[in-house]
Amino acid sequence: MAQSIEQLLELQLATLESLSRLLEQEKAAIVERKAADIAKLANDKLALLNKVQQQDHQISSHAQRQLLVDNPEYVQKVESIKAIVSRCKEINEVNGEALQRAQLSFHKLNNLFQQSRGKQQMTYNSEGVAQNIRSLGTNIKA
Template identity: 85%
Template sequence: MSQSIEQLLELQHATLISLSRLLEQEKGAIVNRQSVEIDRLAKDKLALINQIQQQDHLIASHAHRQQLVDNPELVQKVEQIKVIVSRCKECNTVNGEALQRAQLSFHKLNNLFQQSRGKQQMTYNSEGVAQNIRSLGTNIKA
């Protein structure tokens, strides 16, 4: 038995609410720098987005899709869905920007760490010229 257009809209609405909540969780994981949680949430987010796309396809190809324009109750439901989609897009954009900033911050910290490590391995030869010695103290044969 196929689902009614009303059932499909309700299902899509519920799935979008789940996506909205997941995006809030993702935001928290980004703020708290929980990389394992961010990865898990990204996979869950992708699954929900795929589910929403499938539901959208079912709605678009439904025999009674004209009711989405003719029935005022369904028109209102579609508008609610569009508002949730818009909010999800905004949240996803904000989360993406936050992840990019976190990644940039990580790369800067990593570069500073690499530079610091390089300075610890620097020494001077008998002429006073700076040299990076990676084997400092490791080739001693006593």
């Protein structure tokens, strides 16, 4: 038995609310720098987005889709769905920016670490020219 347009709207509303909660969890995982959680939530987010897309296709091809414009109750549900989609987009953008900042911080820290390690291996030759020597002190024969 095919689902009614109302059932499809309710299903999509529930899926989008799940997506909104998941995005909030993702934000918390980013703040807490829990890489494993971030990866899992990203996969879950992708699955929910695919589900929303499938539901949207079912709604747009439904025989009663004209009711979405004609019936005030359905118009209100569609507006609620659009509001949640808008909120999800905003949260997702914030999460993306936070991930980019975290990645940039990691790269800066990694570069500082690399530079610090390089300074410990630097020495000067007899002409006063700086050299990085990886074998400093390991080729001594006593």
